[in-house]
Amino acid sequence: MRISVLGAGAWGTALAMAAARRHDVLLWARDAGQAQALQRERVNTRYLPDHPWPDGLQATASLAQALAHARDGLFLLGTPMAALRTTLRALPERASAFWLCKGFEAGTGLLGHEIGAQERPQARLGVLSGPSFAQEVAQGRPTALVAAAADTDLAELAVQALHHDQLRLYTSNDVAGVEVGGAVKNVLAIATGVADGLDLGLNARAALITRGLAEMSRLGLAMGARAETFMGLTGMGDLVLTATGDLSRNRRVGLMLAQGLALPEVLARLGHVAEGVYSAATVAQRARELGVDMPIASAVQALLDGRLAPREAVSRLMQRDAKPEWGV
C-alpha cells in the first residue's frame, strides 16, 4: 500500500517507520531543510533521535509529491491539532485519511471529525488513537491502537497499513468517543503532573485519574459517544499512560508548572507540542455549552490562564462539597 504521512514530528515519524516495514511510505515535512536532513541522515534527529529508518521510508518537502503518492492509498495526518484543518483542506476530495492528533480545535472547539465534515465531506476519514508514546513505538515495543471510523472498510485499511507483531490495531465506529478520550486525557495529564510535582502523593494521583475519567465520560456521553469507549484503550488506557508516564509532554507541563515555572518557559523547554495546553479552554467551553460539570479540567484551565497558582488549583478541587460518587 502507498502511504503518505503528513507532518514529521515525533508521532508522524514513529508511525511512518512502523508502516514502512511493509509498505511504501513517504513522510512529508513542511520545512525543506528538515526534509533534506531526514532523507540524508535517515533518522529524525530533532524529534526521534537514535531510531534509524527502515528502507521503505522516504522523506519529502513537496506536498504535491506526498499528495500524489497516496492518492489511491492512505494518508496519516501527523500535524498538531492546530494544523489539522489546513492539512485536511490540502487532501484530494475523496482521500482516505486518519488523523493522529488529539484535541479540540482552539477557537471553534471542534473535534477532528467535525472539522473533517466541514473541510472534506466526501473523503473517507477517521482517527487513530490510543496509549502510544512515539518513542516506544519507534523502539518496536508492544503497543495497541484504535482506528476509529464510521466506514468499517476504512478502519480495515488502517489495520492493513499498521497491524503487525508489535503494533496491534483494534477498530471502532465510535469516532466521537475516541476523540473525546484523546483530547481530555491530555488536560487531565497536566493535572496529575501538577499533583505529582507538588508531591501530593499516590492517593491524590489515583483520585485525579478516576475522577478525571468520570469527567471525560460525562462530556463524551453528552456529545453522543458510547460509555464503553471510555473504559477502553483510547479512554482509560491513554489516560493512565499519559497521567503517569514521564514520557508524556502534557504530564511534564504539569510537573514544571508545579515547580513555579511560567507557561512560556515550560513550552520553550518542552520543544514538542502539548495539546492539553491548547485544548483546556475548549474542553471547558464545550462542557459549559452542554451543561457538563468538569471541575478538574476547569482548574487546569484556570491554572494555564494564570488565574490560579498550582496550590490554589488543588485547594479549589479539595474544597468542593461532598457528593455521591455517581450521579449529579
Ligand SMILES: NC(=O)C1=CN([C@@H]2O[C@H](COP(=O)(O)OP(=O)(O)OC[C@H]3O[C@@H](n4cnc5c(N)ncnc54)[C@H](O)[C@@H]3O)[C@@H](O)[C@H]2O)C=CC1
Ligand atoms: N508524540 C507522541 O507520543 C504522540 C503524539 N500524538 C499526537 O500527535 C500530534 C503530533 O504530535 P507530535 O508528533 O508528538 O508533535 P511534535 O511536537 O513532536 O511535532 C509536531 C510536528 O508538526 C509539525 N507542524 C506543526 N505545524 C504544522 C503545519 N501547519 N503543517 C505541517 N506540519 C506542522 C512540526 O513542524 C513538527 O514536525 C499531537 O496532536 C499529539 O497529541 C498522539 C499519540 C502519541
Ligand SMILES: O=C(CO)COP(=O)(O)O
Ligand atoms: O498521546 C500520547 C500518548 O498516547 C502522548 O502524550 P503526550 O502528548 O502528553 O506526550
